Amino acid sequence: MRDEAMLFNSGVLTGEREGALLPPRELWEEKKGGLVVVECPQRIPCNPCHTSCPTAAIRPFADINDTPTVDHSKCTGCTLCVASCPGLACFVIDLTFSEDRALYKLPYEMLPVPEKGETFQCLDREGNPIGEGTVENVTQPKKDRTYVVHVSAPKEMLRQFRSIKVVRGK
Ligand code: SF4
Ligand code: SF4
Numbered sequence: 396m397r398d399e400a401m402l403f404n405s406g407v408l409t410g411e412r413e414g415a416l417l418p419p420r421e422l423w424e425e426k427k428g429g430l431v432v433v434e435c436p437q438r439i440p441c442n443p444c445h446t447s448c449p450t451a452a453i454r455p456f457a458d459i460n461d462t463p464t465v466d467h468s469k470c471t472g473c474t475l476c477v478a479s480c481p482g483l484a485c486f487v488i489d490l491t492f493s494e495d496r497a498l499y500k501l502p503y504e505m506l507p508v509p510e511k512g513e514t515f516q517c518l519d520r521e522g523n524p525i526g527e528g529t530v531e532n533v534t535q536p537k538k539d540r541t542y543v544v545h546v547s548a549p550k551e552m553l554r555q556f557r558s559i560k561v562v563r564g565k
Pocket of ligand 2: 433434435441442443444445462463479480481482483484485
């Protein structure tokens with residue numbers, strides 16, 4: 396209850412994974428292309444994560460105000476939901492990228508658009524720097540919608556890394 400109160404006061408998810416939908420670890424470790432992580436714990440009238448998903452991995456909403464639920468076995472890691480979610484609450488994380496690094500596919504709405512090879516600061520949910528990552532790719536899965544930046548970074552950041560910031564001077 397304390398975590399819930401903190402979430403609604405600050406707008407930041409608190410606690411280990413309060414309100415987050417994490418893939419089952421065994422499936423996640425083996426899934427090339429990655430699996431979706433959704434951090435959307437508040438009831439709001441919104442469902443593009445579901446309507447954009449070509450495999451119904453984000454299940455149909457009984458009520459538009461429902462919070463999303465996920466069948467990770469149906470997720471292909473396509474990132475269409477990442478580009479469609481107005482709350483920037485969907486990510487795809489690929490744990491098969493390398494032994495010690497994951498590929499984090501994050502929504503990005505700032506300009507200029509990042510370029511492959513650029514180095515970025517990795518930020519946690521509160522905007523605190525937690526390390527550095529490298530841009531491996533930038534896509535725009537839905538025309539005129541949010542870009543998706545693919546950043547390689549250490550796997551230890553899995554539970555904290557949620558956005559990026561340009562490292563000035565690099
Ligand atoms: S990444 Fe693709 S398949 Fe997975 S939940 Fe999002 S839209 Fe659906
Ligand atoms: S589209 Fe994003 S903000 Fe809207 S319900 Fe889905 S995850 Fe939440």
